[in-house]
Amino acid sequence: MSTSSALSTTQVVAVIGTGAMGAGIAQIAAAAGHPVKLLDARPDAAARAVAGIRAQFVKMAEKGKLTAEAATAAGGRLIAVEHATDLADAALVVEAIVENLEAKQKLYADLESIVAVDCIFGTNTSSISVTAIGAALKNPERLAGLHFFNPAPLMALVEIVSGLATDQAVADTLFATATAWGKTPVHAKSTPGFIVNRVARPYYAEALRLAQEGAADYATIDAVLREAGGFRMGPFELMDMIGHDVNFAVTNSVWRAFYNDQRFLPSLIQQELVDAGFYGKKTGRGFYDYREGAVKPLPASEARQKCSEKISLFGESTVTNALASRLQAAQAAFDRQPASDGRIASIGNAVLFITDGRSATQRAAESGIANTVLIDLALDYTRATRLAIATAEQCAPEARTAAIVLLQAAGFAVSHFADVPGLAVMRTVAMLANEAADAVNQGVCSVTAADSAMRLGVNYPQGPLAWADQVGVENICNVLANLGAGYGEDRYRISPLIQRAVFAARNIHD
Ligand SMILES: NC(=O)c1ccc[n+]([C@@H]2O[C@H](COP(=O)([O-])OP(=O)(O)OC[C@H]3O[C@@H](n4cnc5c(N)ncnc54)[C@H](O)[C@@H]3O)[C@@H](O)[C@H]2O)c1
Numbered sequence: 001m002s003t004s005s006a007l008s009t010t011q012v013v014a015v016i017g018t019g020a021m022g023a024g025i026a027q028i029a030a031a032a033g034h035p036v037k038l039l040d041a042r043p044d045a046a047a048r049a050v051a052g053i054r055a056q057f058v059k060m061a062e063k064g065k066l067t068a069e070a071a072t073a074a075g076g077r078l079i080a081v082e083h084a085t086d087l088a089d090a091a092l093v094v095e096a097i098v099e100n101l102e103a104k105q106k107l108y109a110d111l112e113s114i115v116a117v118d119c120i121f122g123t124n125t126s127s128i129s130v131t132a133i134g135a136a137l138k139n140p141e142r143l144a145g146l147h148f149f150n151p152a153p154l155m156a157l158v159e160i161v162s163g164l165a166t167d168q169a170v171a172d173t174l175f176a177t178a179t180a181w182g183k184t185p186v187h188a189k190s191t192p193g194f195i196v197n198r199v200a201r202p203y204y205a206e207a208l209r210l211a212q213e214g215a216a217d218y219a220t221i222d223a224v225l226r227e228a229g230g231f232r233m234g235p236f237e238l239m240d241m242i243g244h245d246v247n248f249a250v251t252n253s254v255w256r257a258f259y260n261d262q263r264f265l266p267s268l269i270q271q272e273l274v275d276a277g278f279y280g281k282k283t284g285r286g287f288y289d290y291r292e293g294a295v296k297p298l299p300a301s302e303a304r305q306k307c308s309e310k311i312s313l314f315g316e317s318t319v320t321n322a323l324a325s326r327l328q329a330a331q332a333a334f335d336r337q338p339a340s341d342g343r344i345a346s347i348g349n350a351v352l353f354i355t356d357g358r359s360a361t362q363r364a365a366e367s368g369i370a371n372t373v374l375i376d377l378a379l380d381y382t383r384a385t386r387l388a389i390a391t392a393e394q395c396a397p398e399a400r401t402a403a404i405v406l407l408q409a410a411g412f413a414v415s416h417f418a419d420v421p422g423l424a425v426m427r428t429v430a431m432l433a434n435e436a437a438d439a440v441n442q443g444v445c446s447v448t449a450a451d452s453a454m455r456l457g458v459n460y461p462q463g464p465l466a467w468a469d470q471v472g473v474e475n476i477c478n479v480l481a482n483l484g485a486g487y488g489e490d491r492y493r494i495s496p497l498i499q500r501a502v503f504a505a506r507n508i509h510d
Pocket residue numbers: 016017018019020021022039040041042045095096097098099100103107124125126127147148149150
């Protein structure tokens with residue numbers, strides 16, 4: 001825990017680069033009580049940013065989020081300046097200029113001869129090594145990453161990124177200052193993607209793989225991640241919103257920075273979109289069509305079917321208990337049976353299991369249960385509105401129908417996927433947890449920092465490591481092992497942290 005104190009609100013904060021991020025950061029610092037100096041290379045940009053932030057404060061006062069006096073006072077603390085020499089009295093200089101190593105190095109190297117020796121430098125870079133920016137400085141220990149998320153005034157997370165030469169006291173002061181500004185900071189080591197931009201890669205990558213393998217269409221995969229996974233946006237609609245130029249560039253930069261580690265391999269589908277100039281919402285086309293008159297496709301859901309076979313639920317797991325209460329609420333008859341070989345339910349000849357990372361076809365072959373039906377993971381089986389399923393090639397059509405009827409009776413919309421291993425939510429969560437575990441295992445951040453970064457930086461419904469504990473670390477480990485064996489790819493290799501937790505029979509959080 002940090003013992004350093006926050007900067008005092010009498011101390012001047014300078015923000016260089018007053019575009020989308022810089023303006024947001026200046027707004028936060030002024031609202032927290034600091035005099036804030038803004039500088040931009042474009043003439044008038046800083047003055048325009050000041051006017052924009054003041055208007056923002058007035059709007060907040062109109063909505064009752066600030067008193068009118070506080071809004072005027074905060075607005076009065078913003079000062080647009082024209083020269084770096086005007087920043088001599090700054091205690092902290094945050095840069096949010098163009099994402100370019102040489103530009104950032106030059107900016108801070110020039111500043112060193114202007115500001116006091118104890119002035120802290122906080123770079124808002126999202127992808128450049130903090131260590132490399134620091135290499136150009138006489139006093140690199142004063143530099144750390146101060147990585148806000150967009151839109152900065154609304155997003156709670158700030159990654160405080162330490163480069164190789166960063167003084168821990170500097171990182172601690174930034175941590176305390178971000179906290180005083182109402183943010184939730186996390187410490188991270190300067191490694192490619194820091195925490196969020198690294199751990200989030202599988203959210204896009206696994207969905208892209210599913211699409212490439214024809215598991216389901218984009219709208220259906222998106223709907224499953226939202227309605228069963230509890231994510232705010234599905235991966236395809238999210239990539240369309242971020243823009244494929246940006247999202248693909250981040251994926252490529254993380255992949256290259258990790259020396260082409262297969263775990264971060266970019267997707268040919270996304271490359272095609274970039275090549276076509278289909279960047280998503282901003283260009284009118286991406287995975288979806290946003291042009292005038294275009295209709296957003298609906299997710300594929302199985303039509304209502306009939307079957308009056310007996311339903312049995314097996315054991316007392318979270319999923320069987322959820323199914324029991326949902327069937328009861330729908331007044332559908334079922335009986336309960338003791339746990340048996342991991343099955344969760346049966347109806348007629350169909351036997352339902354939760355996916356363990358093997359395809360239904362492989363599982364049917366290995367278990368001798370031809371009518372194997374796999375269901376996907378849900379964040380909360382009591383509340384999910386949709387479930388993805390896969391059926392074995394050996395499965396009889398009546399058994400497939402029966403399984404769909406069971407899940408529909410329990411109130412789920414059912415999306416029948418091609419028989420891909422790990423389905424959508426399970427595979428995504430396993431890979432998110434694996435990446436978070438590796439970041440922790442490599443000393444990039446703590447377990448709590450990884451979880452809190454993903455909840456607050458990209459609004460995940462649950463931190464990936466807490467989610468792994470909830471699913472059972474052993475189950476996650478199994479899914480990864482089966483994916484690894486099935487695909488024969490190094491991509492699914494299991495993080496040593498997950499393996500150790502399994503061998504020690506404990507949660508990752510213990
Ligand atoms: N946009 C995001 O979602 C986001 C999120 C987190 C971090 N970041 C990082 O924040 C930084 C800024 O991003 P942005 O989206 O606000 O960019 P932006 O293009 O909106 O703003 C950049 C501003 O910096 C100014 N500028 C460029 N070079 C300068 C220099 N040498 N000196 C002074 N001013 C200069 C430009 O005139 C512009 O006003 C980048 O490093 C980016 O990677 C962006």
